[in-house]
Amino acid sequence: MQAIKIFADSTCDLPTAWIQQYDIGIVPLYVTFGDTNYRDGLDLETPLLYKKVDETGKLPKTAAPSPSDFMQAFSPFVAEGRDILYISLSSELSSTYQNALIAAEEFPEGRVTVFDSLNLSTGIGLQVMKAVRAAGEGKTVKEVVSLLEAVRPQVETEFVIDSLDYLYKGGRCSGMQNLVGSLLRIRPVIKVIDGKMTPAYKIRGSREKALDQLLNNALSRVSEMDNDLIFVTHSLADEDAVRLEQALREKTGAREVAVSNAGCVISSHCGAKTIGILYTKSI
Known part of the structure; x- marks a missing residue:
């Protein structure tokens, strides 16, 4: 013990x-x-x-x-x-x-x-x-x-939110923003900065485009990564999570790439199909 x-x-x-x-x-x-x-x-x-x-x-x-x-x-x-x-x-x-x-x-x-x-x-x-x-x-x-x-x-936390619906229901964006965002297929990207959820940028277009951007952001920093452990964390986005896991496993050389499911508290703020890549940079 x-x-x-x-x-x-x-x-x-x-x-x-x-x-x-x-x-x-x-x-x-x-x-x-x-x-x-x-x-x-x-x-x-x-x-x-x-x-x-x-x-x-x-x-x-x-x-x-x-x-x-x-x-x-x-x-x-x-x-x-x-x-x-x-x-x-x-x-x-x-x-x-x-x-x-x-x-x-x-x-x-x-x-x-x-x-x-x-x-x-x-x-x-x-x-x-x-x-x-x-x-x-x-x-x-x-x-x-x-x-x-x-x-x-050194912890890097970046999520793509698939829909503005939960941000709207949670009072984090207006009805008009929700409508326009849905029509334009805008997906916000959230990073954690100084302990706070911070909108980093928005991706306009298909979900595949958004996931490719998320992956490329991580891969662009491979040289900075602590390759001990990388997480792909998602809320009911199993297929996408597996795809990202495989790509990260092949292209980072990380000792372990793990898929994790977001629990109820995290999911209630972000909504279904939210997915993120999380890792630490080398100290």
């Missing part, structure tokens, strides 16, 4: 098999339809999320885990004598980080460490996997955090 237990939250979008294999603790965020709360990834999966949105015509609300949720998750492992390192969803996007800090204060000093990923989806997952491997090598919490501080600004 490792001395350090690595935790993340449900927005890290790591493959379930990896979470089990590497003994990663997951604290779920909440997705709320009307008066009903669902735990992301436990009570609600992405296909059912979209079905509910179609039925109601409304997006759900999302909420951070409470300090109590974090305390309940951490307590059994602290009781075992293990130290906790929790890597959170960006503090610029959610109160998840702050609630985890509140929970950490309820444990003896130094037993629970909270690290702000300043990212989302597998932009968090990349950092979690770095932490898991470092902890497995016997590094201390302080040493793992030092590694993460170096890795964090």
Whole structure:
């Protein structure tokens, strides 16, 4: 048993098999339809999320885990004598980080460490996997955090959003923008910069054109990549994800290219067919 237990939250979008294999603790965020709360990834999966949105015509609300949720998750492992390192969803996007800090204060000093990923989806997952491997090598919490501080600004997160519908329903673009964008087949590209979701540019034309641009953007930086791990993360875009995975595997020489499914919280903000390529640059 490792001395350090690595935790993340449900927005890290790591493959379930990896979470089990590497003994990663997951604290779920909440997705709320009307008066009903669902735990992301436990009570609600992405296909059912979209079905509910179609039925109601409304997006759900999302909420951070409470300090109590974090305390309940951490307590059994602290009781075992293990130290906790929790890597959170960006503090610029959610109160998840702050609630985890509140929970950490309820444990003896130094037993629970909270690290702000300043990212989302597998932009968090990349950092979690770095932490898991470092902890497995016997590094201390302080040493793992030092590694993460170096890795964090090197994470590249870029998504193509297939439709403006979810941005419109979520109040992130106007009805006119949605209409014009749909008519012109405009697909926004979102990057994570300084912990925030930032519109980087727009691609006009076919989905294939948008995916080619996403791929070419990544391939243009192969010389800068840390070729340890690249993620292709998507929301119900399996065929496209496989195509991007194969291209990245062939053209980057990465040790591993993994496909990951976006959970309910990420999907509720971006919509179906959203797809991204995420990697870290060499330190």
